[in-house]
Amino acid sequence: MKQAEKIKVALADDHILLRKGLAGVVDSFGDYAVLFEADNGQHFTQQIKKHGEPDIVLMDINMPEMDGYATAQWLKQHYPLVNVIALSMYDNENAIIRMFKAGAKGYILKDSEPPELKKALDSVHKKGYYYSELVTGRLIHSINKMDDDKSEIKALNELNDREIEFLKHACTEMTYKEIAEKMHLSPRTIDGYRDTLFEKLEIKTRVGLVMYAIKNGIVTI
Structure with a gap:
């Protein structure tokens, strides 16, 4: 070069x-x-x-x-x-x-x-x-493609309104405890939302949730 x-x-x-x-x-x-x-x-x-x-x-x-x-x-x-x-x-x-x-x-x-x-x-x-x-390799792959990955769209469609609300809050600097207070839910319920999203989206970290939300237009950077 x-x-x-x-x-x-x-x-x-x-x-x-x-x-x-x-x-x-x-x-x-x-x-x-x-x-x-x-x-x-x-x-x-x-x-x-x-x-x-x-x-x-x-x-x-x-x-x-x-x-x-x-x-x-x-x-x-x-x-x-x-x-x-x-x-x-x-x-x-x-x-x-x-x-x-x-x-x-x-x-x-x-x-x-x-x-x-x-x-x-x-x-x-x-x-x-x-x-x-x-971030998991699967998420990196989907970010790099940046196209209409049907599995990503399907996963997004499987999220309910409360899960999407939680996902938006997870993209802020709030702690999980603060998110629980914001959503008027118990910390245990919030932990349940987090674990469910980890399983549904095949993601292992909060950072992975943020990148999923950005990639799918739930939040913008």
Whole structure:
């Protein structure tokens, strides 16, 4: 692959050593090149205006001045074609949901091995999404196809109004206990809705429920 054809990657992380190490790993992949680096979201907005639009951004969630959530939202508004992969130290359910809703197309932990980072970059570049083990393979497959998968439509038609209401609440930052209070139901009943949806939709995590809801238009990002 010629230099001009390399996929452009931008890095946004306030930890300099980690960012420099990440830049070295990205450049070592051969078909990717680091376009620019930024210390935080505010700096990122300046850098993108100076250096141009990257294909993919590896974005830390916790940054000073302007965090990953705000920066992803800003990108979605001003540069909607730029794909964001969120970086985090923690596999935090609420953080993942917030980043998805802010427009991130992938989520990877900072302690991941280089091959997983390469896989994430390749997947986002070619397919538009990467969710690693956070979502079942079946759901990733349906997201990637983004077509009229009859089994997905059938599953959606099998959901009743209360299950759909629960699914919408599950796409927020509310805890299951708060969802129970919102729906005027017991926590045990809410757990029942969750487990039923896991079984019906063949999904194993709350993040999977969020991605199913986005894919099927129940909520929008």
